Each structure stands twice: as structure tokens, then as C-alpha cells.
Amino acid sequence: DAKTTQPPSMDCAEGRAANLPCNHSTISGNEYVYWYRQIHSQGPQYIIHGLKNNETNEMASLIITEDRKSSTLILAHATLRDTAVYYCIVSSRDNNDMRFGAGTRLTVKP
Amino acid sequence: EAGVTQSPTHLIKTRGQQVTLRCSPISGHTSVYWYQQALGLGLQFLLWYDEGEERNRGNFPPRFSGRQFPNYSSELNVNALELEDSALYLCASSRPGTNTGELFFGEGSRLTVL
Numbered sequence: 001d002a003k004t005t006q007p008p009s010m011d012c013a014e015g016r017a018a019n020l021p022c023n024h025s026t027i028s029g030n031e032y033v034y035w036y037r038q039i040h041s042q043g044p045q046y047i048i049h050g051l052k053n054n055e056t057n058e059m060a061s062l063i064i065t066e067d068r069k070s071s072t073l074i075l076a077h078a079t080l081r082d083t084a085v086y087y088c089i090v091s092s093r094d095n096n097d098m099r100f101g102a103g104t105r106l107t108v109k110p
Numbered sequence: 111e112a113g114v115t116q117s118p119t120h121l122i123k124t125r126g127q128q129v130t131l132r133c134s135p136i137s138g139h140t141s142v143y144w145y146q147q148a149l150g151l152g153l154q155f156l157l158w159y160d161e162g163e164e165r166n167r168g169n170f171p172p173r174f175s176g177r178q179f180p181n182y183s184s185e186l187n188v189n190a191l192e193l194e195d196s197a198l199y200l201c202a203s204s205r206p207g208t209n210t211g212e213l214f215f216g217e218g219s220r221l222t223v224l
């Protein structure tokens with residue numbers, strides 16, 4: 001019952017930008033967009049989150065459309081270690097209902 | 111700073127048995143979350159505890175229960191184990207105050223039910 005839709009898999013060449021899309025057409029005004037990733041057999045790792053504005057940190061950039069119905073996570077220069085399942089989550093800070101969907105399996109190839 | 115720690119890391123049970131999984135959050139964190147991840151599947155939200163209270167619960171039967179202790183550590187109990195309960199159980203913690211959505215995960219407890 002995740003509120004987001006992501007492609008099941010994507011490939012990216014090493015050193016190139018990886019652009020991972022997420023649709024969240026039913027997002028509410030007080031809900032944030034969060035991105036996590038899970039490298040095989042490890043616990044998920046927080047990447048970034050945003051409400052309306054685009055965000056950037058040392059790991060990635062988050063681009064949110066003006067209507068907030070979709071977003072894109074950008075890994076500027078993907079490395080082999082970025083191969084993982086990437087999860088897009090929509091949640092409000094009121095209930096902190098962090099529900100993960102199936103995510104996108106990103107494979108970075110040499 | 112120690113991360114989220116979970117125990118045991120692996121365990122094997124048989125159908126009908128009961129299991130208790132334990133989680134110690136990062137020092138200073140007051141919220142604890144539990145997730146179930148069956149093999150090859152995404153994370154399913156189980157429970158969220160904050161300041162000792164259950165704040166939210168996922169779509170799991172009542173035989174899945176838990177609690178949070180005064181030191182903010184937490185237990186997840188599963189009664190009457192079924193084969194489909196075999197999964198990686200992940201615990202996460204977050205800072206107090208305004209919910210930021212930034213969860214810090216442990217490495218999980220892998221439960222096998224035979």
C-alpha cells in the first residue's frame with residue numbers, strides 16, 4: 001500500500017548520471033518525499049528528502065516537480081558501489097508512516 | 111557512535127513457536143520502527159514506537175506485537191509462527207522531536223521458520 005510508483009529496474013554506466021524517477025500523484029500538501037537505498041543484505045540507508053524545493057547533499061540531488069506529483073533522484077556520477085535498490089517514500093511528519101514500496105533496482109555497469 | 115544494533119542476527123524456529131527480537135537504537139534516539147522484509151520483497155512496515163508508546167501499526171495480525179522500554183530499546187514478539195513469517199526483520203531508530211523521516215537501520219535479524 002505504498003503511495004509511490006517506481007520502475008522495477010534500471011541500468012546506468014559507471015561515471016554517468018543515474019536518474020531515478022518516482023510518481024506520487026496522490027501526495028498531500030504536508031507529505032514529504034524521502035529516498036532510501038538498500039545495498040544487498042544490508043539495512044536501508046537514508047539518502048535525501050524534500051517537500052517542495054529541489055534538494056542536494058553529498059549523496060544525491062532530489063528534483064520535485066512543481067505540482068509535486070513526481071520526483072527524480074539524481075546520482076551525479078554513479079559508481080559500482082551505487083548498485084542497490086532505491087526506495088521512494090511519501091510520508092507526513094504527523095504520522096511518520098514510512099512505508100516502502102518495491103523500489104527500483106539500479107545496476108551500475110562498468 | 112554505535113549504530114542500531116539487533117539481536118539475534120540469525121535464528122531458526124519451527125511452526126507454532128514464539129520468537130522475540132531485540133533492538134537497541136542509536137544513543138539519543140527515542141523512536142524505533144520495525145519492518146519485515148521477506149526474501150526478494152520490499153520492506154513491510156510493522157510498528158512504530160516513540161517515547162514508549164505505540165504510534166502506528168502496519169497491516170499485520172495481532173500475533174505480531176512489541177514494546178519499547180524506558181531506555182528506548184525495543185522488542186518485537188511474534189507468536190504462533192507460520193512459515194511465511196520467514197524474513198529479515200529490520201529495526202530503525204530516529205531522533206526525538208520533529209519527525210524528520212531520517213531513519214537509521216540496523217542490519218536485521220533473519221528468521222527462518224521450518
